[in-house]
Amino acid sequence: MNFVRVLRATPFHARTAPLVRAQTWRRWAGYQVASAYEPHPDREYAAIRNAAGLIDVSPLHKYLIGGPHAARLLDRMVTRDVTRCELGQVLYTPWCDGDGKVLDDGTISRLDSRTYRLTSAEPNLRWLHMNAVGLDVTIDDVSAQTAALALQGPNSRAILQALGANVGNLQYFRLTHTNVRDIPLTISRTGYTGDLGYELWVRADDAVRLWDALIEAGTAYGIVPAGIWALDLARIEAGLIMLDVDYFSAPRAIIPDQKSSPFEINLGWAVSTSKGPFNGQRALDAERARAQQWAFVGLEIKWDSLERLFAERSLAPQLPTVAWRTSAPVYSGDHQVGYATSGCWSPLLKKYLALAHIQAPHFGVGSRLQMEITVEHRRKRADAVVRKLPFFDPERKRA
């Protein structure tokens, strides 16, 4: 049979594919990416927190927005004030439909005076065009032509410097254009791990050469290719939300309850109160004026409680070895007051963590709740406490 390839390969596939030792592949936006390169992600995760993890994030959707009205288009589309985005600055922001329900979240990088790059989890070309009516802009989907790597961890700066990249003064959420071994690339001090880290944006044709350069220069600094399992642990510790896991894009919702406003997913800080008109502004202003109904918070599941519930069945506490992405009910007394959507055992913090949607009035930091866990085929409720996000926020992230 004459089969066509179902999943796309990223520009790094020639390097990453031989490293995936246990065939632990997964899908990400239609691309084939590694869950882990080694049979277990422990060392990959450890590198993110102790050396440097190298993560292929090429499946992100990437758009170049140019022209005299580029800033106006983006400002009209997203909830943050893009007019204040300085040259070389990166903004993280959600964007909403007319009802103030989140469509997607991503970053806007100001590459030069009138060119911006938007990254997103879902395709957004149609939405960009719908918002661009009457504006003098160019919109290019450069997803396939642009490869992206996240270099994350305490040694990430040193590795880039060893390659001659001038990132010593690069501030958090700023970017620089540079060359590494004659490869032109853009380096932004951004990432999805909550650690010191950078994202490298390069032409797909140069992807393999860049990978080789990083591995060569990084080996002395403990660089380790890391897959999505390791990234997932790090992003939960960092309290970072994930589309299709922690919330759903409004157009995919079957029922209204499946939609979220920015306030409900801990992104209220990213909704400008002072900028000009933007999608969902009216609804979001009205929502801000009301008492908040839902919040997205961190939960710490108490060890004593876990130990006790497992001890009832003569077991030691069984902890998730990779992050889970199912939905676990959260209770206050006998009432369900929310649900957790991601969780993991944090190898660094030595705590069982979860990210959860909690209803008022139970979402205050310190609230004592219970999360459902399964102990030897039986549903139990473990004590949990609402914690401030991020769970892990090292000085070096911004320093």
Added chain:
Amino acid sequence: MSAARYDAIVIGGGHNGLVAAAYLARAGKKTVVLERRHVLGGAAVTEEIFPGFKFSVFSYVVSLLRPEIIRDLDLPRHGLQILPLESTVTPMDNGDYLAAWGDADESRFELERHSPHDAEAMVEFGRLMHHMAMAVKPILGMLPPDPASLSPSDLKGLLKLGGHFRSLGAERFHALHKLMTMSSADYLDEWFEFDTLKATKSASGIIGTFLGPRSPGSAYVLLHHYMGEIDGAFRAWGFQRGGTGAISNAIASAARALGAEIRTEAAVERVTVSGGRATGVALANGDELSAPIVVSSLDPRRTFLDLVDPKALPADLVTDVRRYKFRGSSGKVNLALSGLPDFTCMPGVGPHLRGAVSISPSVEYLERAYDDAKYGEFSRHPYMDIVIPSMIDPGMAPPGKHVMSIFVQYAPFQINGGWDDAKRDAFGNAVIDTVSRYAPNLKSLILHKQVITPADIERITGLSEGNIFAGELALQQLFFLRPSAQWAKYATPIDGYWQCGSGTHPGGGIMGAPGRLAAQQILKAAR
């Protein structure tokens, strides 16, 4: 000879007649089904037209069969087995193709090749159509209330319906309104830009109707085809193992297990009526059977104008039935093949041959196909939905050989000069010539061909004017107007005489809902 006595007689062994009989038997009624042909199923029959090659002669795919019927009659135990029909490939005139695969990522990338805009719009469109199917689904299982009536049961039904529509919310109600009023081409224009995509999607809006993609009302037919669900998933179509006749046989087996008697080659001449009450039927062979309940699964024309004396019916009903539009517009070409067709746009043997191949390169192509029919000719270049069931169900053809089913639109029943053998040959040749434009080796593979015109559909199955839905699926012939305003609840003006075919609510396709709803009404009236 005294007439054999039954509690209920069902005229016609099509799937709806069999469903009605199964439900009546399940309620303890001594029931007999009378089928004119030697084979059960009506338009859902499998026949070995050519030695070793089995064909779903008429209806060829399944999706709309109501899940509650599958459960109530435990059809899987009686042989229901739906095999997946995962993809649709549309060859384009420039040598390229458009494919919709079973996998969402794969389909998105494929559509992105043609239009990134449409690939994104598809997500939202899919969600909306899911909502619309959800919105209409309860109506499929509902007795249509008469909006002009003040009877408590009608008012209750209308209130229920009103409440249901209110619960949709504004956005979905507006979308439903559009679907009920627009043409499928206009409706799809609101969403998509890629012509071949719009054409392939709008084809669902013309199947079995005498409408073009630009005719208002075709958007509803589009929705009708979206309502199909398999295992709870909307818009899923599949093949029955052994052809659609195996579905009819599964329902028949369930009916027999419940105590129903099923006779083939038992043509009913007329319904016997005495004092305004049905008393039984007279068969063509002279036999008479008696029963206080007689159910016709035939279409409204046969039910009201042929099986009973129209003089015994109210004149307005007779007029309504005379006005009821059939206008068969589809034909079928069934081919026995020595091997697999080689499509120029996707050479060789591949997954595309396990799915549908849609000949719908552009909206204009479909509209021009309709233009031919509008003026009384078959389409010189028709819309075609091609499947090769033997790719999925090897039992349909000898090893290495294949059966191809080509559904063809348009072939008008009222063709200039009437249908005859020469016209049938010309029609078959137009179909094969057009498919050969996309799969040039086709003619060299043909071992046998069966060409079916609407006149043949009428002659063989009894469906008036060869309409595959037992009456057009047009808005003026749906719900409380199917088949006639006062007689949309399966009863007739003759006491004890009932209707249960696809010409009643909620209409055509292998759905079974009319048979089930009718049986429920009959049993309610008998209590």
